[in-house]
Amino acid sequence: MSNDLRAIFFTESEDLIVAMGDGLGIMSEGATDPDTVNAVFRAVHSIKGSAGAFGLSDIVSFAHSFETVLDAIRSDRLAPDADVLHLLQRAGDVLADLLEAARDDRPEVPEALPAILDMLEEIGSANDDSVGDDFVFEAVGLGFFDAAPAPAGSVFEIAFRPGPSFFINGHEPANLFAALAELGELTATCDVTGLPPLAEIDPDGSYLAWTLRLATEATADQVGEVFAFVEGLCDLDITLPAEAPAAVAPEPEPPEEAPAGDPALPSPEPQAAPAAAVQAAAPPPAREAPRPTLRVELDRVDRLINSVGELIINQAVIAQKIAEANLPRSSGLSSHVEDLTFLARDIQEGVMRIRAQPLKPLFQRMARVVREAAEGTGKQVDFITEGEDTEVDRTVIEGLGDPLMHMLRNAVDHGIETPTDREANGKPPKGRLVLSASHASGNVRIVIRDDGAGLNRPRIKETAVRKGLVSPDATLTEAEIDSLLFLPGFSTAASVTSLSGRGVGMDVVRSAVTALGGRIAISSRLGEGTIFSIALPLTLAVLDGLIVSVADQLMVIPVSTILETVRPAPSDFLEVGPGHRVLAMGERHVPLLDVASLLDLGPALGPADAVVVLVRTGEDGQAALTVKGIVDKRQVVIKSLRHSVGAVAGASAATILGDGKVALILDPDALVAISARRPSPSLDHQGSDHERAA
Amino acid sequence: MNAQPDSRGTDRAEFVSFVAGGQGYCIEVARVREIRRWSTVTTLPHAPRYFLGVMNLRGAVIPIIDLALRLGLSATTPTPRHVVLIVAAGERTVGLLVDSVAQILKVPRDALRGVPLLPSDTSLLINGMIAHEGAALRILDTDAVAPILSEVAA
Numbered sequence: 069m070s071n072d073l074r075a076i077f078f079t080e081s082e083d084l085i086v087a088m089g090d091g092l093g094i095m096s097e098g099a100t101d102p103d104t105v106n107a108v109f110r111a112v113h114s115i116k117g118s119a120g121a122f123g124l125s126d127i128v129s130f131a132h133s134f135e136t137v138l139d140a141i142r143s144d145r146l147a148p149d150a151d152v153l154h155l156l157q158r159a160g161d162v163l164a165d166l167l168e169a170a171r172d173d174r175p176e177v178p179e180a181l182p183a184i185l186d187m188l189e190e191i192g193s194a195n196d197d198s199v200g201d202d203f204v205f206e207a208v209g210l211g212f213f214d215a216a217p218a219p220a221g222s223v224f225e226i227a228f229r230p231g232p233s234f235f236i237n238g239h240e241p242a243n244l245f246a247a248l249a250e251l252g253e254l255t256a257t258c259d260v261t262g263l264p265p266l267a268e269i270d271p272d273g274s275y276l277a278w279t280l281r282l283a284t285e286a287t288a289d290q291v292g293e294v295f296a297f298v299e300g301l302c303d304l305d306i307t308l309p310a311e312a313p314a315a316v317a318p319e320p321e322p323p324e325e326a327p328a329g330d331p332a333l334p335s336p337e338p339q340a341a342p343a344a345a346v347q348a349a350a351p352p353p354a355r356e357a358p359r360p361t362l363r364v365e366l367d368r369v370d371r372l373i374n375s376v377g378e379l380i381i382n383q384a385v386i387a388q389k390i391a392e393a394n395l396p397r398s399s400g401l402s403s404h405v406e407d408l409t410f411l412a413r414d415i416q417e418g419v420m421r422i423r424a425q426p427l428k429p430l431f432q433r434m435a436r437v438v439r440e441a442a443e444g445t446g447k448q449v450d451f452i453t454e455g456e457d458t459e460v461d462r463t464v465i466e467g468l469g470d471p472l473m474h475m476l477r478n479a480v481d482h483g484i485e486t487p488t489d490r491e492a493n494g495k496p497p498k499g500r501l502v503l504s505a506s507h508a509s510g511n512v513r514i515v516i517r518d519d520g521a522g523l524n525r526p527r528i529k530e531t532a533v534r535k536g537l538v539s540p541d542a543t544l545t546e547a548e549i550d551s552l553l554f555l556p557g558f559s560t561a562a563s564v565t566s567l568s569g570r571g572v573g574m575d576v577v578r579s580a581v582t583a584l585g586g587r588i589a590i591s592s593r594l595g596e597g598t599i600f601s602i603a604l605p606l607t608l609a610v611l612d613g614l615i616v617s618v619a620d621q622l623m624v625i626p627v628s629t630i631l632e633t634v635r636p637a638p639s640d641f642l643e644v645g646p647g648h649r650v651l652a653m654g655e656r657h658v659p660l661l662d663v664a665s666l667l668d669l670g671p672a673l674g675p676a677d678a679v680v681v682l683v684r685t686g687e688d689g690q691a692a693l694t695v696k697g698i699v700d701k702r703q704v705v706i707k708s709l710r711h712s713v714g715a716v717a718g719a720s721a722a723t724i725l726g727d728g729k730v731a732l733i734l735d736p737d738a739l740v741a742i743s744a745r746r747p748s749p750s751l752d753h754q755g756s757d758h759e760r761a762a
Numbered sequence: 763m764n765a766q767p768d769s770r771g772t773d774r775a776e777f778v779s780f781v782a783g784g785q786g787y788c789i790e791v792a793r794v795r796e797i798r799r800w801s802t803v804t805t806l807p808h809a810p811r812y813f814l815g816v817m818n819l820r821g822a823v824i825p826i827i828d829l830a831l832r833l834g835l836s837a838t839t840p841t842p843r844h845v846v847l848i849v850a851a852g853e854r855t856v857g858l859l860v861d862s863v864a865q866i867l868k869v870p871r872d873a874l875r876g877v878p879l880l881p882s883d884t885s886l887l888i889n890g891m892i893a894h895e896g897a898a899l900r901i902l903d904t905d906a907v908a909p910i911l912s913e914v915a916a
Contacts, residue, residue: 378821621804667807707823712854713816714911717808724818730804742808 089432136192227305229277252284388726424459441480454504483520523592616695619670638675683736783830800844826857
């Protein structure tokens, strides 16, 4: 049970961290209006409150120092200059780190915590106004319920003096105040002038009066309702002062802000008119109204997705059997099967949409990564995110975290230069790092773009030669050199730093992306920067595939990678150097990759037997895959091999075909990598080529 | 994984005994999901030789291992009369190609023996021994029998 609650706490904290990050982002752009500061304050405050319930004292004390500073800004005691804003950002990062550590039960404390905490406490205590005021009976905020709703809307002034029978009837002012506090932000000032000397006090008497200020979005009716049961037992005057500021902002709003078109407004009558007034003034600039949502355990959705996947496979099997049965057209069965196909796809798409989530939390986490990396390297980085509302499958989000983190750290560590170097090269001292997401032709495209130094190609080639990944006299195009980065065994760590020198190379990034059914490409200009672009499928459940035969088995080539299929004339196959063949396509020459021989499943096909599938590789490369034949084109259900089998050479996943057999889903980029790793194919394959060609 | 979870607490343990590469082995009953006839599998490129390929088990893709070859014996040439033992291997499900399944053994706990230290690394796949009718049956450790393939596989 408490585990369930804990899980809910962490899920909700994630939402709050997002809200906090949003607010801090807006603030750092210079908008430090009370609404924004309040939103951040509330998020931090809520985290503090719930963390306390779970005994997470680190989080509570940190959040407390954090909110003290926010409170100082909110109440105009502290001017949020650039330094303060920077500190707040870092504090937000630490708080998020703390929460993640607590969620994963990791004991460690974020590195930056002590320093940030010190600074927060320093600023916080310097701007704490809790002492040194002249009045003894200063208005005191009643913190009855922490879950106070947004204090926007209007401010009611309530004069409240309990009559003699108020207490005799068993009423209690504190209960009323608590009810009011639930409606908004309540300030109560107690008037003790009516209090007689101690000796004359009647325990049942009523001597006190209160002036209450309630900032709320509630209507006058709702406020009045609170006092419904004490009517007649007290003097009560609820007013919505005409000059009431629309928000808790200290400076009075211009009078035009008061609702137009309601001449009854200035009436001090507490009932009808202010109700209209409140309604007109209350709704804040329509923030996206939260649509009703449903929290469902992920397991349940996944089980549903699995079942639907089975349904699709099963439906394909039935369709194939029916086609094989050669039933008379009049039976109408085939049209019913077609209906079933459409319905099954509908269901599948619907279910997949349940799993889709915006990239925003991931991007915010990446903003933290970049800030920490910049802090650690002494570089200045402007981190810009675009398209963070793009929705992708939850698995994609989960699988994307590590590769993105690695690439962004790399970009800060190796890509963007130090401020001095940048200025020396005529660039602004602050580097620009963009992380963007967008939907493009059935894919999600994620781009990481920096304006740093670009790839050092001579050094990359040198490293690759030294590590025996490429022969010293190979002539490589720029794109080919860039793609060396993705080879296993190549690590960019020419200078190992604490940041990116963690033994994780770009090959790990690449295989993480491939495991998600995606492709990654790189392009770079010396002195201008580097662009990594990742194309990911929208869903991890199905893809449109071309079913081809390779050696004695069937395989699937994702249609998204296919440019065209051709049956070239044998004379278009050209031998260039030992074992390397290219396909002449008009003016162009495209490298030929024989799938069967690359995967050691059979001899390479001769030009007379080969069907060529032209595919896209890398950022804008092409390769011509030779296969024995094309069997079919249809949607297949993707079965990940990662957990059951591991990494399979040349394949990103598998599927189950209509006959119940497993077929591998080919990954053209991986095929290119395999062919790059083995520069000279074995002689017997070549021999068979010639025999077949003859 | 020396404990025999399902049979703990009783004085008898149950095993499925089978023949692979002409030798007798057994697996704890609780780990055997089902027994199937051999049918052709989909070959995986660049996988170790004992890694025959993958097959579809009611929508799940599971690896099929030539157990004899995996244990350092000679490769099995599968025929429809060969048998695939579908077993639990950690959190995964794995198919093991074997010659034939013999029987289900109920063995008194005190017939279980520890692993004798063998020089070759194939002993890592053996959990223990059962003294049975004068012969020693090796208990297969299914957890390690099908390693996860890595990108730079043999």
